[in-house]
Amino acid sequence: MTSPTTTAAHRILIINCYPRASRENFDRSDVGHPHDLFRAFLAKEAPQATTELVYIADPDFALPAGTTIDDFDAFIWTGSDLTVYLTDDPRVAPQIDFARTLLDAGKLCWGSCWGIQLASLVTGGEVAANPRGRGWGIDRGISLTEAAATAAMHQGKPASFDAFTMHLDEVTRLPDGTSLLATNTHSPVQAAIIGTFWATQYHPEYTLHEMGRLIAARAPALVREGFFPDEAAVAHYAARMKELAADPDSSELRAELGVGDDVIDPQIREVELRNWLRFLDSQAG
Missing domain, CATH: 3.40.50.880 (Class I glutamine amidotransferase (GATase) domain)
Known part of the structure; x- marks a missing residue:
């Protein structure tokens, strides 16, 4: 600590x-x-x-x-x-x-x-x-x-x-x-x-978990503005962000979301x- x-x-x-x-x-x-x-x-x-x-x-x-x-x-x-x-x-x-x-x-x-x-x-x-x-x-x-x-x-x-x-x-x-x-x-x-x-x-x-929550809530706008095809895709993305928050060492999730230590590690963020x-x-x- x-x-x-x-x-x-x-x-x-x-x-x-x-x-x-x-x-x-x-x-x-x-x-x-x-x-x-x-x-x-x-x-x-x-x-x-x-x-x-x-x-x-x-x-x-x-x-x-x-x-x-x-x-x-x-x-x-x-x-x-x-x-x-x-x-x-x-x-x-x-x-x-x-x-x-x-x-x-x-x-x-x-x-x-x-x-x-x-x-x-x-x-x-x-x-x-x-x-x-x-x-x-x-x-x-x-x-x-x-x-x-x-x-x-x-x-x-x-x-x-x-x-x-x-x-x-x-x-x-x-x-x-x-x-x-x-x-x-x-x-x-x-x-x-x-x-x-x-x-x-x-x-x-912000943290990965909190940004995942915010993205999920912004689903209608993110779909309307063309970032996702539908709200289910937003929900999936937000869920994966929360999963990475719970398991920050997951190389699979890091690669999928394009997230590195600068976002995950609070000592950098x-x-x-x-x-x-x-x-x-x-x-x-």
């Missing part, structure tokens, strides 16, 4: 960015909630940290009673199925405002998928629908840029890797002065540190999140 990344008693606010209807659909569809994926990571890598949870897309969003942003050491933003450039959407506008507040105050944030789109939009970048269509399951051939060699996010990460993904939109232009840290052919903007907001388009917090915790420790010190 490896040692945790930090034993500091950080107080972290997890911001679930999905609207209530989507969260209820997660429950009906047997999909894990993204805040629970981050909680599982923190329980392992930051066992002394405490977390609180808010649902920012809900109309009654507020910080936990009696708190301000200064009561938290860091903030984690989950993914979302909303569209960030629809800024008049009442489920989106508060997220833009709160992200701007945190960035203006210099608060350390992490955000997967939705996070890189949100942080980019707030600071002057651009986001649009990906003309290549949905990124789903595993994003292939993500490469680190030269800038990543001197950035804290990817220290210890392979120069090229695959990672979990599920998204329709992408960052088309990073904010001025922001270095691109990772890229691939499907979504050229894959990772960046935007002010104090560490963000990836891919999901280092979660590098960015562990580096974020190390940076949090350095800021607290």
Whole structure:
């Protein structure tokens, strides 16, 4: 068993960015909630940290009673199925405002998928629908840029890797002065540190099991968009992903799904999140 990344008693606010209807659909569809994926990571890598949870897309969003942003050491933003450039959407506008507040105050944030789109939009970048269509399951051939060699996010990460993904939109232009840290052919903007907001388009917090659950729930869309011939094929693929999660040493399943250690081994998959915790420790010190 490896040692945790930090034993500091950080107080972290997890911001679930999905609207209530989507969260209820997660429950009906047997999909894990993204805040629970981050909680599982923190329980392992930051066992002394405490977390609180808010649902920012809900109309009654507020910080936990009696708190301000200064009561938290860091903030984690989950993914979302909303569209960030629809800024008049009442489920989106508060997220833009709160992200701007945190960035203006210099608060350390992490955000997967939705996070890189949100942080980019707030600071002057651009986001649009990906003309290549949905990124789903595993994003292939993500490469680190030269800038990543001197950035804290990817220290210890392979120069090229695959990672979990599920998204329709992408960052088309990073904010001025922001270095691109990772890229691939499907979504050229894959990772960046935007002010104090560490963000990836891919999901280092996901696991094979959880991505299998999500893919199974997305079956109608994946068939409609032409990735599978029918929902039975989606179910089979998702089931095989869950089987590999249960038996990660299976060479047969690894070959069938095209999955290697960069996706299976948390010591590789979660590098960015562990580096974020190390940076949090350095800021607290």
